Amino acid sequence: MTPVSSHSPHGQSPLRTVQVLGGGHAAGSAHVRSLAAGLVARGVRVTVCAPLEADHTYDFTGVGAEHVHVPRSSDPASVAALRAACTGADLVHAHGLHASFRTALALSGRSTPLIVTWHDRAHADGPRAHFLRLLERRVAKAATVVLGTTSALVDRARRTGARDARLAAVSLPGRRVPPVRDEPDRTRSKIRAELGAVERPLLLAVGSLERHRGHDVLLDAAHAWLRLDPVPLVVIAGEGPLHGELRRRIESEDLPVRLLGRRDDVADLLAAADLALLPSRWEARSPLAQEALRARVPLVATAVGGIPELVGDAAELVPYGNARALADAVGRLLGDPGRRELLAERGVRQAATWPTEDETVAQVLSVYDELTRPRPLV
Structure with a gap:
């Protein structure tokens, strides 16, 4: 231009x-x-x-x-x-x-x-x-x-x-990255090994640990994923006032969830993930949604705020607060490689329409x- x-x-x-x-x-x-x-x-x-x-x-x-x-x-x-x-x-x-x-x-x-x-x-x-x-x-x-x-x-x-x-x-401005990078496959394998997701699906959520982010609903949904084989690992990158409450639930309910705290390598985490999750009560132009679609990572998100307008048909959308719908959408995607590939292709096309x-x-x-x-x- x-x-x-x-x-x-x-x-x-x-x-x-x-x-x-x-x-x-x-x-x-x-x-x-x-x-x-x-x-x-x-x-x-x-x-x-x-x-x-x-x-x-x-x-x-x-x-x-x-x-x-x-x-x-x-x-x-x-x-x-x-x-x-x-x-x-x-x-x-x-x-x-x-x-x-x-x-x-x-x-x-x-x-x-x-x-x-x-x-x-x-x-x-x-x-x-x-x-x-x-x-x-x-x-x-x-x-x-x-x-x-x-x-x-x-x-x-x-x-x-x-x-x-x-x-x-x-x-969404492009992330500034160091000039020297590992090969993508090596970085993906390294991160999955560090997180303990070498032979199990890796699900990524990113956002401050606050009530409107819907992490409590995400933990509710994680109960259903205990029945999957292999059991997926959910990792949440972010920090905030609900850290203690979420950690206690994860430990007491023995959920397959890890709180990662603040991370500066979200792009690498996303590249290592099988699915991205966005369970929020409200989102505008979510950076995670945009990065997931650009990175060809299938997204499951709540149909709130600006999300439907942003992602079009390139993500699985569920109602906010419905843990069953979230759990079912994730389970279906993990069992359907063809659907994941379709969403990945749609994501790239949808991202090309953004300013x-x-x-x-x-x-x-x-x-x-x-x-x-x-x-x-x-």
Whole structure:
């Protein structure tokens, strides 16, 4: 794709954007890095406001953006720092609910256009769920444009009061890997041996150990897999507050499940797996779903949020919370190599329909151009 320049044909100054990131959402952080790289390449001046550790992990400065440290906090000092960083910007683009709320506070009283991207929805139960709905309403009404990464998020933004909500399906940036790699077959065999799945199926789930991820349903389903021969091994990569609860269930119920904790080799784990599992209560554009389809690994997922729109007919979809349906879908796939191969082929075709990083940047830049007035000469 031919790069789009942010310079006006009449010699106007380059567009200056501020990207605001909370730093707690991996997919959003990777998207901001990709977006910053693409915007800088097109002549846009980009400042990324994010916690210092986010820049260490995603290297925004390495792609030509300026980084300003802004803590993940809505206290007056953080809001004041964000307000100062946004001074003189042509527009501000915030990613995620909490970052968007802080940005709305920082831009209060200014006419600077505010674009908000909802990469996912916030998850909570009880009183906190009500609080998050209030934040969503405040952010939706404050934003000039809300970009939702799925149709479900766009609909949610409209119901919440957004003046202008649009679909902006973002690409999954490619993983940065070391330049020297083992051969794929050797890596697969090594990981399966390390996990104890040399002569048994390996099922992989990835996600924080929180209630909405559905790992409790996954453990319920694992009881049925004890009747299979050989018994598959389920591994869960991720960490979170439910670690102790899940570990106690695994031990007391003698389930064929291992908690791996945080892993930085998810791509290698996926390449070693026979199936990928996504039992969540809600997902937007799940990175695991995207990586599984690209890697030709059959996926069993819940039919929630943006998953049906994302995967089409390239995965087995089951209702959320239905352990029997999840267990049966996995059992059928393990016993049907032809079906697994069909899903693998469909996955590659479906992945080819997703936007590229270039297309994602071009779409966002078209929104920027629409919202910004001609800028005076510098």
